[in-house]
Amino acid sequence: MSEIARLILASGEKCADMRYGAGFSTPDEFFYFECGRERGVIVSPLEYSRAVKEAHREVSVYAESDFLGGGRCDRVELVKALAEKLRVKGFLVPDDFPLYWADRIREAGLAVRPAEGRFFPAREFKNELEVEAIIRSQRAGEAGLARAVEVLRESEIGADRALFWNGAALTSEILRAEIDLEMVRRGMLPTGTICAGGAQSAQPHNAGSGQLYANSPIVMDIFPQSATSGYWGDLTRTVVRGKASDLVKKAYGTVLAARELGKSLVKAGAIPAEIHLAAARLMEEAGFHTGRNETADFGFFHGLGHGVGLEIHEAPRLSPRNRTPLRGGEIVTVEPGLYYPEWGGIRLEDLLYVTGSGARCLTEAPDFLEID
Amino acid sequence: MSEIARLILASGEKCADMRYGAGFSTPDEFFYFECGRERGVIVSPLEYSRAVKEAHREVSVYAESDFLGGGRCDRVELVKALAEKLRVKGFLVPDDFPLYWADRIREAGLAVRPAEGRFFPAREFKNELEVEAIIRSQRAGEAGLARAVEVLRESEIGADRALFWNGAALTSEILRAEIDLEMVRRGMLPTGTICAGGAQSAQPHNAGSGQLYANSPIVMDIFPQSATSGYWGDLTRTVVRGKASDLVKKAYGTVLAARELGKSLVKAGAIPAEIHLAAARLMEEAGFHTGRNETADFGFFHGLGHGVGLEIHEAPRLSPRNRTPLRGGEIVTVEPGLYYPEWGGIRLEDLLYVTGSGARCLTEAPDFLEID
Numbered sequence: 001m002s003e004i005a006r007l008i009l010a011s012g013e014k015c016a017d018m019r020y021g022a023g024f025s026t027p028d029e030f031f032y033f034e035c036g037r038e039r040g041v042i043v044s045p046l047e048y049s050r051a052v053k054e055a056h057r058e059v060s061v062y063a064e065s066d067f068l069g070g071g072r073c074d075r076v077e078l079v080k081a082l083a084e085k086l087r088v089k090g091f092l093v094p095d096d097f098p099l100y101w102a103d104r105i106r107e108a109g110l111a112v113r114p115a116e117g118r119f120f121p122a123r124e125f126k127n128e129l130e131v132e133a134i135i136r137s138q139r140a141g142e143a144g145l146a147r148a149v150e151v152l153r154e155s156e157i158g159a160d161r162a163l164f165w166n167g168a169a170l171t172s173e174i175l176r177a178e179i180d181l182e183m184v185r186r187g188m189l190p191t192g193t194i195c196a197g198g199a200q201s202a203q204p205h206n207a208g209s210g211q212l213y214a215n216s217p218i219v220m221d222i223f224p225q226s227a228t229s230g231y232w233g234d235l236t237r238t239v240v241r242g243k244a245s246d247l248v249k250k251a252y253g254t255v256l257a258a259r260e261l262g263k264s265l266v267k268a269g270a271i272p273a274e275i276h277l278a279a280a281r282l283m284e285e286a287g288f289h290t291g292r293n294e295t296a297d298f299g300f301f302h303g304l305g306h307g308v309g310l311e312i313h314e315a316p317r318l319s320p321r322n323r324t325p326l327r328g329g330e331i332v333t334v335e336p337g338l339y340y341p342e343w344g345g346i347r348l349e350d351l352l353y354v355t356g357s358g359a360r361c362l363t364e365a366p367d368f369l370e371i372d
Numbered sequence: 373m374s375e376i377a378r379l380i381l382a383s384g385e386k387c388a389d390m391r392y393g394a395g396f397s398t399p400d401e402f403f404y405f406e407c408g409r410e411r412g413v414i415v416s417p418l419e420y421s422r423a424v425k426e427a428h429r430e431v432s433v434y435a436e437s438d439f440l441g442g443g444r445c446d447r448v449e450l451v452k453a454l455a456e457k458l459r460v461k462g463f464l465v466p467d468d469f470p471l472y473w474a475d476r477i478r479e480a481g482l483a484v485r486p487a488e489g490r491f492f493p494a495r496e497f498k499n500e501l502e503v504e505a506i507i508r509s510q511r512a513g514e515a516g517l518a519r520a521v522e523v524l525r526e527s528e529i530g531a532d533r534a535l536f537w538n539g540a541a542l543t544s545e546i547l548r549a550e551i552d553l554e555m556v557r558r559g560m561l562p563t564g565t566i567c568a569g570g571a572q573s574a575q576p577h578n579a580g581s582g583q584l585y586a587n588s589p590i591v592m593d594i595f596p597q598s599a600t601s602g603y604w605g606d607l608t609r610t611v612v613r614g615k616a617s618d619l620v621k622k623a624y625g626t627v628l629a630a631r632e633l634g635k636s637l638v639k640a641g642a643i644p645a646e647i648h649l650a651a652a653r654l655m656e657e658a659g660f661h662t663g664r665n666e667t668a669d670f671g672f673f674h675g676l677g678h679g680v681g682l683e684i685h686e687a688p689r690l691s692p693r694n695r696t697p698l699r700g701g702e703i704v705t706v707e708p709g710l711y712y713p714e715w716g717g718i719r720l721e722d723l724l725y726v727t728g729s730g731a732r733c734l735t736e737a738p739d740f741l742e743i744d
Contacts, residue, residue, distance in 0.1 A: 013563070014386050026577070027564065027684060045669050049575045099474045100467030100486035114472035177557060184552050184562070187545075191385070191561060192399065192599075203421045205398070227564075297417050312399060 004111070005035035006119070007079070007091035009101055012230075016310035017094045017119045019230050023056035031078070032059075035086040042067060042078065076104045083110055094119040124307060124315050125329030131353055133226060134308065134331055135362055137233030138351055140186035141222040142365045144179035145237060148195070148220055151178050152241045152371045161214040163241060172197065172208030179222060188224035194236075195220050201238070201344040204302055204337060214242035217252075217344040223312050232312045234333050235363050236349035241371050248346070251338045252369045254286040255346045258336040262304055262318070266352050266359040268328035272318040276304040279336045280320075288338050298340050305333040308351060330354040331362070376483070377407035378491070379451070379463035381473055384602075388682035389466045389491045391602050395428035403450070404431075407458040414439060414450065448476045455482055466491040496679060496687050497701030503725060505598060506680065506703055507734055509605030510723055512558035513594040514737045516551035517609055520567070520592055523550050524613045524743045529586040535613060544569060544580030551594060560596035566608075567592050573610070573716040576674055576709060586614035589716040595684050604684045606705050607735050608721035613743050620718070623710045624741045626658040627718045630708040634676055634690070638724050638731040640700035644690045648676040651708045652692075660710050670712050677705040680723060702726040703734070 010018045012025030019025050021032045022041050030051075031042040040060040043051045051061040067081040068074065083089070090111025093102065102112045118124065126134070152175070155165040163170040172195040180190035196208030201219040212218060221236040238255075240248065258279040265275045283300055284290065290299025305318035308331050316322060316330055326332075335349030348367065352359040382390045384397030391397050393404045394413050402423075403414040412432040415423045423433040439453040440446065455461070462483025465474065474484045490496065498506070524547075527537040535542040544567040552562035568580030573591040584590060593608040610627075612620065630651040637647045655672050656662065662671025677690035680703050688694060688702055698704075707721030720739065724731040 045664075046577050046674055049668070050577055093471060095472030096468075096470040097472075098468040098486075099465060099471050099484070100469075100488075102471045102474075103486060112471070114470075114475060116472075173559075177559075180556050181553055184556050185549060187549075189561065189563060190556070205418050205422055292417075296421070302418055 003035065003086075003088045004090050004092050004113070005033055005083070005086045005088045007034075007082075007093050007097075007112075008032040008119070009075070009098060010094075010096075015094070015096070016123070016230075016314070019310050020120050020123050021056075022051075022059055024051060024054035025230060026050065031082070033082060033086070033091075035088060038086070042082070075101060076108050079105050079110065080108055092119075118315060123309060125327065126309065126331050126353070130231060130309065131331070131362075133229040133231035134233060134351070136229070137188060137224050137226045137231055138235065138362050139233070139364075140183045140188045140226075141224050141233040141235050142363070143186060144182045144190075144193070144222050144224070145220060145235065145365050147182040148175055148179050149239065149371060151175060152218070152239065155241060157214040157242055161216070161242070163212045163214055170212050171210055172200075172212060173210075175212065175218075175220075176208070179220070183222075183224045186224075187227050189227050190224055193220075193222055196345075198344055199341055201346075202296070202298075202339040202341045204339060204345065204347065212241075215240060215244065217244070217248055217346055219345055219347050221347065221349065225312070230310050232308050232310075234308050234312060234349065234351055235365055236335055236347045237365060237367070238346045238348060238369070239371050240369055244369055245343070247343060249369065250286075251288060251340075251346045252348075254283050254288055255336050255338055255348050256367060257286075258282045259334055259348045259350060262334040262336060263350060263352060263359060263361065266318075266326065266332065266334065266354055268326055268354060268356045270326050272304075272316055272322040272324070272326065273320050275334075276318050276320050279304050279334075283336065283338060296341050300336060300338055302337065305335055305349075307332050326354050328354050328356050375407065375458075375460045376462050376464050376485070377405055377455070377458050377460045379454075379465050379469075379484075380404040380491070381447070381470060382466075382468075387466070387468070388495070388602075388686070391682050392492050392495050393428075394423075394431055396423060396426035397602060398422065403454070405454060405458070405463075407460060410458070414454070447473060448480050451477050451482065452480055464491075490687060495681060497699065498681065498703050498725070502603060502681065503703070503734075505601040505603035506605060506723070508601070509560060509596050509598045509603055510607065510734050511605070511736075512555045512560045512598075513596050513605040513607050514735070515558060516554045516562075516565070516594050516596070517592060517607065517737050519554040520547055520551050521611065521743060523547060524590070524611065527613060529614055533586040533588070533614070535584045535586055542584050543582055544572075544584060545582075547584065547590075547592075548580070551592070555594075555596045558596075559599050561599050562596055565592075565594055568717075570716055571713055573718075574668070574670075574711040574713045576711060576717065576719065584613075587612060587616065589616070589620055589718055591717055591719050593719065593721065597684070602682050604680050604682075606680050606684060606721065606723055607737055608707055608719045609737060609739070610718045610720060610741070611743050612741055616741055617715070620715060621741065622658075623660060623712075623718050624720075626655050626660055627708050627710055627720050628739060629658075630654045631706055631720045631722060634706040634708060635722060635724060635731060635733065638698065638704065638706065638726055640698055640726060640728045642698050644676075644688055644694040644696070644698065645692050647706075648690050648692050651676050651706075655708065655710060668713050672708060672710055674709065677707055677721075679704050698726050700726050700728050
């Protein structure tokens with residue numbers, strides 16, 4: 001009775017650990033547990049058929065009524081019955097386990113310990129099926145990008161450089177919808193596609209809104225999640241409809257060089273912080289300084305990249321703080337950017353699968369700045 | 373120093389309370405707090421501009437650096453600094469506050485108490501802007517449904533009753549994509565549209581897959597979330613392409629009668645359990661029994677309805693367990709269903725705004741069974 005089992009209480013839609021452990025997703029919460037070789041889920045009658053059909057092969061499916069008497073639905077009693085069955089005195093849970101239920105389970109005399117760091121460390125290292133799922137999402141994102149480029153090429157430049165398409169003003173919202181439609185056709189959930197032009201493109205997380213203009217950068221950051229697998233893709237390109245200024249051209253070339261330098265340094269054994277710093281240094285030395293004034297950050301002020309999997313942002317981070325060497329098997333973005341409120345922003349993002357000797361680039365989208 | 377402040381740590385995308393309190397959504401986690409009349413968010417540099425632009429007017433926006441010295445990013449230190457600023461000894465948090473951070477904050481000597489029930493009880497009662505946002509999502513769902521009906525009407529009935537459309541087999545996946553495309557055009561995020569035919573329609577949460585057939589029920593449960601407002605719509609219709617059997621017709625008529633009875637009972641002061649039981653009784657008395665055999669539940673085995681807002685399933689539930697009277701201002705679904713593995717399922721769902729004298733129906737989609 002001394003062992004600790006692993007326990008998750010979450011919906012598959014909100015909790016990537018649940019989806020990873022159980023193998024399926026639901027809008028409503030259910031339990032997952034793991035004890036030695038035993039793995040199981042405990043679901044409501046409404047989810048029973050789905051669970052039987054979609055759970056990982058190794059995961060046993062239980063109904064709540066297997067643990068509780070008829071009609072009752074008391075989560076604490078259920079967890080107590082589970083602990084008895086598994087002969088454990090407590091549970092290791094994900095760091096975001098719901099506090100209310102943790103407190104109730106502790107009051108019932110069971111230990112509840114949140115994991116330090118990742119609940120499933122293996123999530124960081126992708127197997128073949130996961131790599132394939134991520135590539136499928138990435139291809140859908142690239143189809144969305146190709147559609148956006150087509151729309152921009154078809155667009156016309158009106159008075160004051162405003163772009164028009166299909167007889168109407170071309171806005172961030174319209175361009176985003178065209179990208180998203182292309183991805184939905186491929187079974188993706190588009191949740192926050194960025195199409196930011198002009199000054200908005202200088203804010204890395206600004207999704208973009210309103211009229212788009214010629215001769216000014218448009219950042220398109222496209223990150224679809226597969227409705228079936230749950231795995232994400234992630235890519236960013238920056239284009240100019242018409243002619244880019246010399247300054248924008250220089251910034252584009254510098255970001256591209258930083259991305260390629262970053263990619264060349266990604267391999268098993270490499271230290272993420274050093275990859276970040278090398279890319280940052282290249283841009284600084286090219287004359288693009290990073291800093292903060294009273295109104296905004298400028299230059300390169302985010303991490304160089306992040307892991308991608310069942311979450312769009314997951315470990316490992318390619319940030320100046322992460323000194324844990326890559327091990328191989330991770331999928332990470334490399335996405336340097338330069339942002340200046342005076343003229344906008346440039347970000348270029350590729351997706352890499354880390355191997356022993358280097359990295360395989362999972363992005364096939366071409367690189368170009370101007371769309372004439 | 374005795375007061376308790378309210379605190380949320382979450383991303384707006386995963387936590388409806390955060391979106392409700394702060395007024396905006398992000399993919400990454402940030403802090404929200406409330407103390408007396410003071411409300412604020414504490415965000416990273418990357419989210420600062422978005423927060424300033426999109427936060428509720430009454431919510432002050434702080435950068436992490438307003439609470440921490442340069443460069444550090446320690447959440448516990450940040451919360452300690454916040455408690456000092458607010459002169460409180462602890463925090464009331466949502467029930468799903470992340471356990472890891474609750475434990476760390478408690479270790480630092482501050483109280484962390486999860487809310488019993490709702491963190492923002494007012495979320496249950498919608499103001500005019502919220503009602504309008506939900507209606508916009510509902511209209512997008514209805515546009516999706518209209519598209520599906522159009523596709524089914526255009527479809528042809530081949531050998532073995534298999535449906536064909538545009539020269540190819542008509543599957544759940546294709547019908548779902550047509551619905552979803554229509555909703556994406558209207559700025560919605562389609563996250564799990566159900567198009568389940570045949571035996572799959574007897575499982576209320578089965579999203580549907582594979583070939584669709586004539587003369588057999590197809591359940592379409594459509595619940596879009598607005599990408600901008602975050603509010604959901606929710607509607608369900610069941611149709612038959614071709615001719616329905618007498619049994620399916622009778623079940624359809626019974627579910628429709630149960631829905632209309634349920635709707636007529638919804639008003640301020642009504643007890644949700646009694647509305648559920650009245651609808652269930654009507655169906656039982658029409659000869660459609662509820663029970664469970666070795667392989668599946670059959671009959672009517674889910675709650676009659678649920679609240680809809682920033683979550684697709686939220687309070688109040690119209691379930692046999694909920695005896696708290698409605699107060700007026702809630703938005704709830706009424707969605708009886710009948711499910712029998714031998715022939716499939718029927719579910720019909722409308723959305724209601726609860727008023728003092730009754731309820732305003734927010735669904736405009738027509739009711740019909742057969743598409744000839």
